Amino acid sequence: MIDRDELLHVARLARLALHEDELDSTAAELSTILEHVAAIKELDLDDVEPTAHIGDVSDSLRDDSVATSLPVEVALAPAPAVRDDGFLVPSPQGE
Amino acid sequence: MSDEIQSLSAVAAVAAIADGGLSREEIFAHYRSRAGADELNAFTWVAEQAPAQIEGPLGGVPVAVKDLFCTEGIPSQAGSKILAGYRPPYTATAVANLEAAGAPLLGKTNQDEFAMGSSNENSAYGPVLNPWDKTRVPGGSSGGSAAAVAGGLAPWALGTDTGGSIRQPASLCGVVGLKPTYGAVSRYGMIAFASSLDSAGPLTRDVSDAALFYRHLVGKDSADATSVAFPESIEIPTAERLDGITLAVPTALVDGDGVEPGVRASFEASLETARQLGATVTSCEIPSAAHALSAYYVIAPAEASSNLSRFDGVRYGLRRDESNLDAMYTETRHDGFGDEVKRRILIGTYALSSGYYDAYYGRAQRVRTVVAKELAEVFAGADFIVTPTSPTVAFGLGARTADPLSMYLSDLFTIPMSLAGTPAISIPSGLSEGLPVGLQICGPAFSENRILSAAYALEQAIGFNGSAAWGAKR
Structure with missing residues (x-):
């Protein structure tokens, strides 16, 4: 139901590396699950509105006023790498 | 002391x-x-x-x-x-x-x-x-x-x-x-x-x-x-007492194959206890309950695939492979997430991806509407829906890890209420072969006080x- 190429495409969208020895077993597991949930494709739902969220949800904005926020050093403390006042990441192009 | x-x-x-x-x-x-x-x-x-x-x-x-x-x-x-x-x-x-x-x-x-x-x-x-x-x-x-x-x-x-x-x-x-x-x-x-x-x-x-x-x-x-x-x-x-209270049992669901005999026996005994306390027990239908499970295993992974995108090695937690930015993202997530989390991220990403969105996520959201409506219809004529909480007692370590789908089926009785956003309690209803069995009592939104009250009466009688x-x- 989901083949290796499709799996690699989805993994790419999810920014999740899958190694060669994981592809076949993962494709098989996902296929089993997708086959089960695909039962909902057979239902007649044309006249049914979708529900994204239960209850009344409306925009909820706080007052536009200055309030305290996390100090920079506290926000950066759990980061794997920092430089100056920011999170440090590797170059997109590599070294 | x-x-x-x-x-x-x-x-x-x-x-x-x-x-x-x-x-x-x-x-x-x-x-x-x-x-x-x-x-x-x-x-x-x-x-x-x-x-x-x-x-x-x-x-x-x-x-x-x-x-x-x-x-x-x-x-x-x-x-x-x-x-x-x-x-x-x-x-x-x-x-x-x-x-x-x-x-x-x-x-x-x-x-x-x-x-x-x-x-x-x-x-x-x-x-x-x-x-x-x-x-x-x-x-x-x-x-x-x-x-x-x-x-x-x-x-x-x-x-x-x-x-x-x-x-x-x-x-x-x-x-x-x-x-x-x-x-x-x-x-x-x-x-x-x-x-x-x-x-x-x-x-x-x-x-x-x-x-x-x-x-x-x-x-x-x-x-x-x-x-x-x-x-x-x-x-x-x-x-x-439960005088004047109506409990509705989704009979077709509860009589399904996967329910262990000991769980069913404990559930039946709870219903008898409820009758003795003055409750009326009726039967009801939640026709889309089986589809609710499928819809849940589309909606929850879809939302998870979005929520878990924040774990990328940048702001907290694990970081792997710093050769370039993309390798860091993908290898950090490969090494940091366990198998089930990866499965759900992939299922969710698939269900939200171009070409599959309507067939999976869009339809799952419509099933959610149907489930909520079916529960509301039951609550129009009954105070609570009651089921066993789980079709089985505690299973052995490792018994279901090889088959993710069998694990998902544990949630058959609990998922409809999750999709509908309605409250539910599980209380112990007894033992089956020395292991606890749970009774689930579900009511409409914000009925927690009434649920707790009924659960308390049953708890006292069950002992x-x-x-x-x-x-x-x-």
């Missing part, structure tokens, strides 16, 4: 502290010692000492908290290797509410990674053992919280329920678990799994404990736009005794 403290329910402990028979320090030290000697792997972190100031109506009775709640300066790893060692800079509102009411943090409890699982075997920190039988699972995903309460390592605990993650482990461990109305408890500071479904609630030794705990958990929170003010105060239940688990020397 130790046995005496151990025998107290949380409500009784609060009363004993209030009248001077027990001190806050004594109860904290008692449970600190029990939790510190944990042989169930229920805890991932235990407090050294109680905070200096503990005042409030919860009397200083300490609480165990599922690891996915952020606690300032204290490890909050959500059962995942990708958050190993993470100490958040702030505390979740639910935990802060309990602390403000006088329940200090006893420890953090083990769980399925990011709350994805029904056995607690998906934790990067090892499986939790069921205190009734250590060769069996405690259920999940709040397995550590359930086992801690059932095993007498904590007076009460905070868990979360997305598709059954409070109710199912409560059932498998013989404790009480309440999944609230969606929005009644703030999600701020809960590490998110599926935001439209996630709910925080109590796991306790009895129904009165659940009511007291829940009273201090609810409330609108400006930090969670989906939170709502609970329309009434939560009362400690006192009802002894379940969990002391074999919580009273055991550990």
